[in-house]
Amino acid sequence: MVSTSARLLCFFIAAAIHFDGAQSAKILCFFPTASRSHVLGTQALMKNLASRGHEVTMVSAFPLSKPVKNYHDIYVPIEDAFGEVMASFMQGGSRNMIKFMPTILRASLDYNNFTLNSPQFRRLVEEKQHFDVAVVGWFMNDFVLGIGSLFNCPTILYFSAGPGGLNNLVGNPTEVASVPHLFLGNKNPMKFLDRVKNTLITTVDSVLVEYFKYRMKVYYDHNFPAEKQFPSYNEARLNVSLVMLNSYFTQTIPRPYVPNMVEVGGLQIKAKPDPLPSDLQEWLDGAEHGAIFLSFGSNLKSSNLRQDKFDAIIGSISKLKQRIIWKWDTDVMPGKPANVFIGKWLPQDAILAHPNLKLFVTHGGLGSITESMYHGVPVVGIPMFADQDTNVAQVVRDGWGVAVPFDELTEPLLTSAIREVLENAQYAERIERFATLYKDRPQTAMDLATFWVEYVVRHKGAPHLHYQGADLNFLQRNLIDVFAFLGVMVCLVFKTSAFLLRHLKRKICDGRRGNAADKQKTS
Incomplete structure (x- = not known):
């Protein structure tokens, strides 16, 4: 028989584990993104907060495949918002982001507004739900910051990249002279001409931010009108308690941060990966010559590849002795080689953690590069758009990968790049060094992010963190x-x-x- 005192001790230990820090809180996570990869980090954080006894309500286009205790999904279908643009990239269309910026801004405004006014979300408002904090996924959607006032709770922002356009929300210094802009890449230190470019890029970016604010104010005033006692758009932008960034300085460069802007890069990565599905586990375990993972991320569909590029990839990988795992978005791949395993949605983090995985052929998205770095897997990068060019360029500069431009992709070029990385030991050696640096932290990204969310809850928005420079x-x-x-x-x-x-x-x-x-x- 277990004594009463022993049962009480177990109860208090469990309570300490689940309620270390903030008492059980009601947390709203509003993440209206059409990119599944962008929401993964926040999903992992919300699941961890739910496991600690907090009650989580998650508004997104990507509900969990398996229900989790204390975690409630509200599904709003916006996942195909960028379908046409992404398909054009895979056909070799223009990848000039300045050209696509108006399209991306318009789509972002529309699907954020759609989510904000969806019956699923409005039900929370009509039911006068109470929340202790709102965590908002940020991407050119400042106008949704009225959510904090809507539910009378503090607001936390999460961005799936570095600070960028979020600096002015909390007064974080831009430091043009020493910190390169996202589009310039992680050049450290910058030479004179780099600083000239950085100044010009930052100036143009600042003008764009003002234009974005002009566009967003219309949406803000419509959704959070002053006659209903909502604060002004500018006041809402400054009423941010905390900003969490999916970055870490060993992967980018050191830069200054105000106290309420914190780097939590790698939230989606598990120190102990989840078990693989049995068929995938057997495929990797049986790869006597090693395995290669090939994926163009969550937005780009491999089935949309232009025929000559698809033929080049198939021709290259079919001749390899390694087993291939390819994220493929349909049930059938035409002409699938015998050494290729396909899957619509694959557990990327767990695949990269497998000891037989020797190479990652990737589009170079930040999440993919981060997971590859963490697990010590060198890459062959085929960048497609946005920050992917600079991400892959940084990998090449750091010496743990090779770039293959999409427009130049041919079977011989891809085969040469794959063999170069597989057969030259320096790539594996270099990535091990960066993996060690990335993992060497005083606390995990998950522990850090959890602490700060609970900190904001404990201190009712933590107004003492507000930096006066933001005003x-x-x-x-x-x-x-x-x-x-x-x-x-x-x-x-x-x-x-x-x-x-x-x-x-x-x-x-x-x-x-x-x-x-x-x-x-x-x-």
């Missing part, structure tokens, strides 16, 4: 008003001094002339 306008933040004032003061002092000197000189000269005249009269 300054452009002139104040860059001391232009101060320098203008000092310039005026220096000018006034100079003018006054010059006037006094001229007046004094005139007095002295007049005195001398008077003395001279007196002497002449006397003589």
Whole structure:
């Protein structure tokens, strides 16, 4: 028989585990993204918070495949928002992001607005649900920040990349002279011409941010009108308690952060990977020559590949002795080689963790590069759009991968790149060094993110974290008003001094002339 005291001890230990930090809280996660990979980190965080006894409500287009205790999914179907754009990339269409920016902005505004006004989400409002904090997935959707006021709770932002356009929300310094823009890549240190480029890119980006704000204010005023006592759009943008970034300085570069902007890169990665499905486990276990994972991520569909590019990939991998795992989005792959295993949605993190996995052929998305780095798997990168070019370029500079431009992709080029990485030991050696750096932290990304969410709940939004620099306008933040004032003061002092000197000189000269005249009269 277990004694009463022993049962009580077990109860208190369990309570300490589940309620370490914040007491059980009601957490809303609003993540209206059409990209499944972007939501994975937050999903992992919400599942962890649910396991600690918090009640989580997750609004997204990607519900969990298996229900989790204390975790409630609200599904809003927006996952095909970028389907046409992504299909054009796989056909070799233009990947100029400046050209596509208006399309991406319009789609982002539309599907965020659709989610915000969906019956599924409005039901939470109509039922007057109470939440202790709202975690919002950010991507060109500042106007949804009225959610904090809607539920009268603090707001936390999560972005699936580095700070970028989030700096001005919390007053984080941009540091143009030393921190390269996302589109410039992780050049550290920057040379003179790099700093010139960085200045120009950052200036253009700042203009775009102002344009985005202009567009978003219309959506904000419609959804959170002032006549219903909602704060202004600018006030809502500054009412952010915490920003979490899917980045880590050993993967990018060191840069300054204010206290309420924290790096939690790698949230989706498990130190102990989930078990693989039995067929996939057998496929990898039986790969006596090793295995290669091939994936273009969650947005790009391999079945949309232009025929010549598909033929080049098939021709290359079919001649390899390694077993291939290819993320393929339909049930059948035409001409599938015997050494290829296909799956619509594959557990990427667990696949990369398998000891027989020797190479990752990837589009170079940040999540894929991060998981590959963590598990020590070198890559062959075929970047397609956005930050993928700079992500793969950084891998090449760091020496743990090779790039194959999509437009230049041929069977001989891809085969050469794969063999180069597989047969040259330096790639595996280099990635092990970066994997060690990435894992060497005082606490895991999950523990850090969990602490900060509970911290914001405990301290009712933690207003003491707010950096006063966020409240300054452009002139104040860059001391232009101060320098203008000092310039005026220096000018006034100079003018006054010059006037006094001229007046004094005139007095002295007049005195001398008077003395001279007196002497002449006397003589």
